[in-house]
Amino acid sequence: MRLADLGERSGVPLATVKYYLREGLLPPGRRVNATQAEYDESHLRRLRLVRAMIQVGRIPVATVREVLAHVDDDSLGLTVRLGAALWALPHPAGEAPGAPAEAAGPSREAADDPHRAAADLLVDELLARLGWSAARELGALSPAHRALVATLATLHRLGYPLDADDLLPYARTMEQAAAHDLDRMEQLPTPREQTEYAVASAALFEPVLLNLRRLAQCEESNRRYGL
Amino acid sequence: MRLADLGERSGVPLATVKYYLREGLLPPGRRVNATQAEYDESHLRRLRLVRAMIQVGRIPVATVREVLAHVDDDSLGLTVRLGAALWALPHPAGEAPGAPAEAAGPSREAADDPHRAAADLLVDELLARLGWSAARELGALSPAHRALVATLATLHRLGYPLDADDLLPYARTMEQAAAHDLDRMEQLPTPREQTEYAVASAALFEPVLLNLRRLAQCEESNRRYGL
The missing domain is CATH 1.10.1660.10 (Multidrug-efflux Transporter Regulator; Chain: A; Domain 2)
Known part of the structure; x- marks a missing residue:
């Protein structure tokens, strides 16, 4: 045409x-x-x-x-x-403007920021319990990983601390959604x-x-x- | 304090x-x-x-x-x-700027816009199959309903038509997530x-x-x- x-x-x-x-x-x-x-x-x-x-x-x-x-x-x-x-x-990171630029780099700021350190530990535990080995291995190389840590650090800083038990059901449903996504893609x-x-x-x-x-x-x- | x-x-x-x-x-x-x-x-x-x-x-x-x-x-x-x-x-509506202002009002534009009409039908069918009777009854009164129709109309217009079979698994996982949300809230x-x-x-x-x-x-x- x-x-x-x-x-x-x-x-x-x-x-x-x-x-x-x-x-x-x-x-x-x-x-x-x-x-x-x-x-x-x-x-x-x-x-x-x-x-x-x-x-x-x-x-x-x-x-x-x-x-x-x-x-x-x-x-x-x-x-x-x-x-x-x-x-x-x-990648949408629920981040307060003026907060440390967490989504920008890897975890080196964690030592200075207890909220960030808590979020790092939480994501580690979550991925281990999910058995998401590729996501664990890639870690902060992945922008979704960085954005997730940044968002959880912000929530923690604002007084909404989450734990792995809170996140697991959501992660499991997203796992199902991802499998469905790829099924559809493979067509x-x-x-x-x-x-x-x-x-x-x-x-x-x-x-x-x-x-x-x-x-x-x-x-x-x-x-x-x-x- | x-x-x-x-x-x-x-x-x-x-x-x-x-x-x-x-x-x-x-x-x-x-x-x-x-x-x-x-x-x-x-x-x-x-x-x-x-x-x-x-x-x-x-x-x-x-x-x-x-x-x-x-x-x-x-x-x-x-x-x-x-x-x-x-x-x-x-409510985030995935809407192209310059498109008819779909999220703004109820379904009266549907007759003039085949994409909008298709999205309206699709959401109706989806809610019926899910058995979400409150969401069906409220219909376009709910901003989430309007934003969902507007987003699906935009996807349809752009050549990404979805059907109820595509959406059902996502809706089911969101149903589980909502139940978990309310469990947590009730504490x-x-x-x-x-x-x-x-x-x-x-x-x-x-x-x-x-x-x-x-x-x-x-x-x-x-x-x-x-x-």
Whole structure:
């Protein structure tokens, strides 16, 4: 299809499509003559992903470019490819502005900050009890690990200390959700499409999950306490 | 304790404590003479909650005030009190800027927007299959319901259509999480403390949940595909 058709089928304004092309977020089409290029279904899929990351996920263009570089890296094994793409996404750390920049670096500040030290120990214990050996081994290399420690340190500092028994049921349900995610991902034919799906799911599915949680809270509260 | 002690024990700067008092986010202390007032553990608890909502949850002061008005309303039954406090919190809707303002109102736009209509049907089917009768009955009155429909409409528009089979396992895990939330909440002695806990959990626990999900994805991917 031509560029105009790509815009029309995706519902993305043509000027925006051209901007994504210039920024390298969308690979160039196959040139058919001096003024025209052909685009295919893979361009349409990529265009939707880019649009969703930028407009729904509010992810900065430079970050989108970095994530896509990993998505497109056919030299990587699937775990590393998925990991690299997902790690490049922003990680929400429930962190008070003005607090030590905990999400930024590894655990070296732990010695100076009792809340941080408590959070570090808590995550260690949690991962050990879950038997999540890869997550333990990667430790603070993983941005999700760092963001989790930072969030728990903030909660601890604010007077909401949690323990591993509090977190275990949530971690177990997230384990089930992750297995379901990968089941769904495996239905896609190529590693590239699989990685694209994982990125879309991580970036876009979070509001779905959070609102399901709020609905479930309301439902369970109705069941227990009536209206 | 005196105001200065309140600041010290909470770790919140005194100027900030005074600002929260002026804004009515913290109830006044018990006046002991012309220049002094006494504060107690309930002030400390409230101060931590306010600080957490504003600094970790990034919730606007006016919204915090509204949420706390429901938390403090002893005339309400527990379900309504919880519901009112949680409903007043911001709800993340994965919505493209420039898209129709779906989260703003009830379903009247559905007729004009096929994506919105599909999302409406999907949420109806999901709630029916879950047997979440309160959530069905409340429907678009609930901001979580509206935000969920808006998010699914956006995903549909962007070419990521989901069906009830996709959502059911997530909803079931959120149901378990909600039951665990309320179990924990019920350990607190008064309806006010219980509602405070629910608000803190809704506003602050979300980054914990999302980062556990990312960690679980990485772990499961390692298990299935190796490193």
